Amino acid sequence: MLIRFMSLASGSSGNCYYLGHEEGGLLIDAGIAPRSISKALKAEGISLDDGHIRGVLVTHDHADHIRSVGVLGTVYHIPIYASVPVHNRIASNRYIDEDLGASRRTIELGQHFELAGFEVSSFLVPHDSAQNFGYCIRRGDFSFALITDIGHITPEIKRFASEVKHLVIEANYDDEMLKRGPYPEFLKERVAGPLGHLCNTQTAEVLSEIFHPELENIWLCHLSKDNNHPDLCWKTVENRLFAEGIRVGKDVNLIALKRTTPSPMYILES
Numbered sequence: 001m002l003i004r005f006m007s008l009a010s011g012s013s014g015n016c017y018y019l020g021h022e023e024g025g026l027l028i029d030a031g032i033a034p035r036s037i038s039k040a041l042k043a044e045g046i047s048l049d050d051g052h053i054r055g056v057l058v059t060h061d062h063a064d065h066i067r068s069v070g071v072l073g074t075v076y077h078i079p080i081y082a083s084v085p086v087h088n089r090i091a092s093n094r095y096i097d098e099d100l101g102a103s104r105r106t107i108e109l110g111q112h113f114e115l116a117g118f119e120v121s122s123f124l125v126p127h128d129s130a131q132n133f134g135y136c137i138r139r140g141d142f143s144f145a146l147i148t149d150i151g152h153i154t155p156e157i158k159r160f161a162s163e164v165k166h167l168v169i170e171a172n173y174d175d176e177m178l179k180r181g182p183y184p185e186f187l188k189e190r191v192a193g194p195l196g197h198l199c200n201t202q203t204a205e206v207l208s209e210i211f212h213p214e215l216e217n218i219w220l221c222h223l224s225k226d227n228n229h230p231d232l233c234w235k236t237v238e239n240r241l242f243a244e245g246i247r248v249g250k251d252v253n254l255i256a257l258k259r260t261t262p263s264p265m266y267i268l269e270s
Contacts, residue, residue, distance in 0.1 A: 003142055003269040005166065008032060008040045010221040011259030014064050017146060017168065018044075019137060020052070024116040027056045027078075028135060028146050030068040034075070037068060040262040048076045054116035055105065058082035059148055060129035061089035070098030081105045081115070083122075085130035109133070123160055126151040128195040136160045142269045144168075148222045151195040153206050162210035166268050169207070171220040171237065171256070172197035173227035181227050197222070200233050204240035211246050217268070220256045230256035 001021050008016040014032035018025055018041065025046065030037060038048050046052055056072055058081060059065055069090060072078045080103050082090065087104060090096060107113065109131075112121050118137045125132040127149040134147040134157065143164040147157055150170050161167055178188055178199070190196050207218060220233055234256045238248045248254045257263055 001270070002267055003139065004044075004265050005144070005268050006040070006044065006265045007168075007219065007221070007257045007263040008037060009260055009262070010223070010257040012064055012172075012222070012224055013260060014067065015148065015222060016068075018046070019118070019144065020046070020116060021139075024054045025052055026054055026116045026118070027072075029059055029065040030056050030072055031062075031064040031066060032068065034068045034071040037072075043262070044265050048072070048078070053078050055079040055081050057115070057120065057133075057135050058086055058090075059125070059134070059146075060127060060132035061086045061093065062129055062149070063093065063095050065149075066090055066093065067095050070096040070100065073100040073103030074098040077103060079103050079105045081107050083107060083109065083131045083133065086133075089130045107133075121160075123156050124154070125149065125157065126154065126195055128190070128193075134160060136164065139269075142166075144268070146221075150198040151193065153198070153202065158206065158210055161206065162212060165214050166217045167215065168219045168221050168257075169203060170198045170222045171200050171203040171228070171233045172222050173199050173224045174229070174232055174236070175199050175201065177229075177232075178224075178227040183226065191224075191227070197224075200228065200236040201240075204237040207237060208240050208244045208246070211241065211244070211252065213251075215252055217253045217266070218255070219263075220254070223256060223259055225259060230258070 146168040
């Protein structure tokens with residue numbers, strides 16, 4: 001059985017990720033247009049109409065993560081998994097007209113549950129939203145975590161990141177680009193604050209601390225359009241890992257995900 005991962009989009013304009021196998025799959029977040037989701041999946045032989053997508057795991061309630069959950073839940077009848085505070089914000093979000101109704105699934109912090117043949121665990125990630133969950137996803141020896149919109153690193157984030165073979169983690173902005181960039185001061189403070197986002201150097205530091213020999217893939221996600229660049233982000237992390245004797249391309253794969261275009265479909269386990 002091949003377990004596959006794909007980023008449909010990863011940035012401040014919208015986020016959506018696919019994880020699955022031949023028996024079924026799931027999405028993490030749905031912050032891009034339904035047509036874009038359908039098109040990207042169809043290019044990989046995956047349909048929204050045939051029941052292959054068993055659910056959407058929502059990290060938090062900001063528009064760039066939930067914009068299409070209403071359509072996916074009501075038109076395609078895909079279950080939408082989120083905490084009570086996040087579901088309440090979805091219901092009142094100005095970008096979402098649909099009532100999720102029977103597609104609404106409530107999950108608790110720390111809950112373990114089965115979805116699409118995976119065991120899913122949720123954990124808290126600090127951010128200025130109603131609530132923000134990271135997800136750890138397992139199937140046998142396979143282990144994967146996605147952690148985004150991170151205001152600051154917590155011991156729990158470190159623990160989950162250090163336990164998986166495949167990790168998607170935010171590297172939102174470069175310090176100097178943010179300081180010199182076009183954002184107003186209040187927004188710069190929000191982005192760099194303890195409930196905002198993680199910068200390249202913070203991400204590089206935590207990766208240098210949690211690296212272990214079984215970690216195979218690191219994807220850097222949610223890069224800012226105005227305050228980051230994929231090459232800069234990648235190099236900041238690569239340099240920090242190299243300082244610890246960790247060789248990118250040999251000891252671990254490192255990829256900076258594209259903001260608005262799909263990644264390749266990565267084969268993670270077989």
